[in-house]
Amino acid sequence: MHGTDIPNAGPSEAATTVGALATPALLLDKDRLDRNLARLSSRMAARGVVLRSHMKTAKSIEVARRAYPAGPGPITVSTLAEAEYFAQHGFRDMTYAVGLAPHAAESAMRLRKAGVDLKVLLDSSEQAKILGEAGGAAGVTPSAFIEIDCDGHRGGLTATDPKLIAVAVALAEAGVRLAGILTHAGESYSLCTPEALVAAAENERAVAVAAAETLRAAGHECPVVSVGSTPTAHFAEDLTGVTEMRAGVYMFFDLVMHGVGVCTTDDIAISILATVIGTKREKGWILVDAGWMALSRDRGTAAQRVDQGYGLVCDLCGKLYPDLIVSQASQEHGILAIRSRSAVTLPDLPIGTKVRILPNHACATASQHELYNVVSAGSDAIEAQWPRMRGW
Amino acid sequence: MHGTDIPNAGPSEAATTVGALATPALLLDKDRLDRNLARLSSRMAARGVVLRSHMKTAKSIEVARRAYPAGPGPITVSTLAEAEYFAQHGFRDMTYAVGLAPHAAESAMRLRKAGVDLKVLLDSSEQAKILGEAGGAAGVTPSAFIEIDCDGHRGGLTATDPKLIAVAVALAEAGVRLAGILTHAGESYSLCTPEALVAAAENERAVAVAAAETLRAAGHECPVVSVGSTPTAHFAEDLTGVTEMRAGVYMFFDLVMHGVGVCTTDDIAISILATVIGTKREKGWILVDAGWMALSRDRGTAAQRVDQGYGLVCDLCGKLYPDLIVSQASQEHGILAIRSRSAVTLPDLPIGTKVRILPNHACATASQHELYNVVSAGSDAIEAQWPRMRGW
Known part of the structure; x- marks a missing residue:
């Protein structure tokens, strides 16, 4: 006995309601998505700054189309692999925002040859030379783009590093357009007050503009000044000199962004649907069938003022249970418990409750799933299933 | 311009050597895999205990076939989804070891109807009734199986819980075979001495056998006594009364298991291939193109005596760089640094170094990838690419 006689393990018919979905499953609230998209795009439009949305969070052409309803945008x-996927769906203007490796230079130039206006990122003369050769x-x-380090977060050159001019020269010598x-401003994720976020945004802007001015003063054209992180995108008060903003997680938001102070829990557009499989009242536990495979191992709120465990728990309609969090997760099991130092009583959730x-962290959690089950507020209907891409 | 004119972003020809692979990529050392498989299967064979390997780590039919070279085993x-996948490849005797949800009962019974001897897990009379109805x-x-709690780790009933007999009665009444x-013994993951591991294994055995004896004394047949975790499987000295052992991560091992004391770093069969994309010598950093998307967010060693960050770094041949760890990870960037309080100097790894x-945590890291690039010790050749399955 082999192969084709085995039925699909999922529900016998495709679920059309959230209540009928097999769990765990990823839900996307379309209304919240649209509201989040509109919030940042109108903010940037008002400032005359291009919004170059980061697709690393959603990895979905359907979400990209909602972000750019007038047609493929930057x-x-x-x-x-994301570049290839979005190019196959008609997007042409894109920036690959990871420091360039030699094999990536070759692949990027193949996409460029096929008509994709793919810009890459580097911060060394060695990379400039490698890229020039790949282009040739x-x-x-x-x-x-030359990567600038505005807050010590990761890669890039500081605005005052003498290597900045050297890299621009190396690019010119290698036949690469700057x-x-x-x-x-990756360090903005660790902040939690409006004042600190405004300051981080201003620092990001000021460093970026200073770097661009240094290059221009040395005779290098520097048309684009690109900044961005979801927190600074929402808190920047002045964007003078900046030409474009990048942000990704703003589409969905998450508990880390809530802890930073960029959104409310009512803005969070994705959630994981799970089913209760048991209760251990003596331990104060409710067990569900969503563990870290469905939620991801991300514990980004552990370093924040309020540790949300592996997530906050809502009922099927999206209403939060007071102080109920996913306190522990193994691969396919989650343990729900009342937050420590809370006087709230564990709710009575019978086996089968969803x-x-x-x-x-929306980027990490969404990446554990094949598709989004698209829902709207106030309705149990699954309106669509939007696939996600993955890999490199 | 749309669609088919976009080239594949990967290398123009399929890589046949590790050196030519686009990064990040998942490598599987076949020799280490085979050694790990043989170690536990011979240990269990010597004790007359069935090894029911857990496929949650590998999720690959090719790995399963290596674990059971004589043909599909338990x-x-x-x-x-794993049950369905392995059934489609000829496996028939399987246990779904996650507490049963109502929709899962229905799906499991469809697989059973198709000839798959799929056993499920529960610990309540409610689940027994739901399962009986789904079977009907x-x-x-x-x-x-009735789930027994031997160490307070997760679900299950203690061996002395009066509900144990009640669930067995509920199963009989619902027409379910026990x-x-x-x-x-999930708590064994937090141990780190041979003495403690031997004691955890003996506790796991003793509780399991006591629960089985309680059921038998009440007139219930209890043919299988199933225990298991990778640490206790390797440290159990006496398995009297146990009929089968379950373990999964033993196939690959990982740094958490190394910290527990079950393996050496030379036993770890999977690794992530990454490329150097920059150096910040003033910060003591080397940047690579593997972040948490390639490594997973799992920080399981953070709670151990030696915190390995997001992983230990080896050269292309698998030789460890002294005290070099992945100290930080963002989505597609990793930062390599020398472990704190080490006197070792940061190695000189030029851009492009692999x-x-x-x-x-092998279960979490492997799940971030589509396939295993299969290699052997001492060779740069990619011998095969073994796909992984995912989802629910």
């Missing part, structure tokens, strides 16, 4: 990608081999002129400078879990 | 699965609806006799009892990263 996007940021985190892998070359592919018969295209590469376009690259697209501009790019920075990311709950929705708001995630710590 | 397996454990963590999702019904599908026209099959369900078979279930397969036996099943327990998992490294291999040993993961904290």
